[in-house]
Amino acid sequence: MPQETVGYVELEWTCVHCGTKNEGTRQVCISCHAPMADSAKFNQSGKGELITDKDLIAKAEKGPDVNCPYCGTRNIAEATKCVHCGGDLTDAAKRSSGEVLGAFQSGPQPDVKCPACGTMNPAGASKCNKCGSPLGVTAPVKPQPALPAKSKGIGIIPIVIIGLIIVACLAFVVLSARSSSAAGNVQSVSWQRSIDVMKQQPVNHTDWKDNIPAGAKVGACTQKVRSTQDTPAQNAVKVCGTAYTVNQGNGAGKVVKDCVYQVMADSCAYSTLEWVRVDAVVAKGSDLNPVWPDVASNATQRPGSKVETYTVTFLSNDKTYTYSPSTQQEFSRFTNGSKWKLTINGLNVVTKVESAP
């Protein structure tokens, strides 16, 4: 994602020895004159204004400062000898940099309360202007230890439900497998045949303008984001996230924002003529001569999918059983009163029908 530089801001740091807040570019504490410790971190200052001085901007771009390995004094990136003790800085460690310090807050930030006397002071102030107490950034609040996780036992109710389901499945399997045979007579037969009625109708869709099929009726179009990319393009709109501050390790922060290009395109409503199921016609009967219902076929209407169901009811020892032949050919054998040998499972479902001798 392309990053845009908004500018540079001066950061601040808190002296680990006396708690005084110092401007980022200051390398020793304004109050106790101790060098900025390696452990002291740069924070965003409360000023919220970009550096305009060209020299300061050039310094901010130089890269992270180095810490003198002999006396700990902060030195600028290109220094070869420590400004404080003259020590060789060839192998000096660079201060850490590149961390995101948070969203960039433009403009002055709210006043801060002196922890000692309660007086309100401007956000960037080093010391309380009333009692002189240091106003450094207080140590970050330690995150609360997470509550010990409760042991997650399975509740009693889910166990009961799972048990019931298992019992039901077992019962189904056992009853399906158990079978008995009985002699039965055909008591009645019935059939039902239906055909879907299809009509050509306009159907509404939405798609990118260049995807719309030829011959479609195009309606209203609106510009929408079709894709995002890192490079500018025709019909692309630049969209940037909120600006944030990145530590430069030298007392300055780089304010940047991440941007992408949203490529816009016409998204259009359109309609095409399609065959749509609008109805179904049904024929029924209680004989062995099923017929298909009539559906006229012409330019705007035609028959759709067909469904046929056949039912035979047997009477066996004062009990009735139904059976559904899958084809008309099988159905046609069940003349009224004819005798059959039925195989019936534990769920009272006829699973097999054979002609009785």
Ligand SMILES: [Zn+2]
């Ligand atoms: Zn200090």
Ligand SMILES: [Zn+2]
């Ligand atoms: Zn030194």
Ligand SMILES: [Zn+2]
């Ligand atoms: Zn105070």
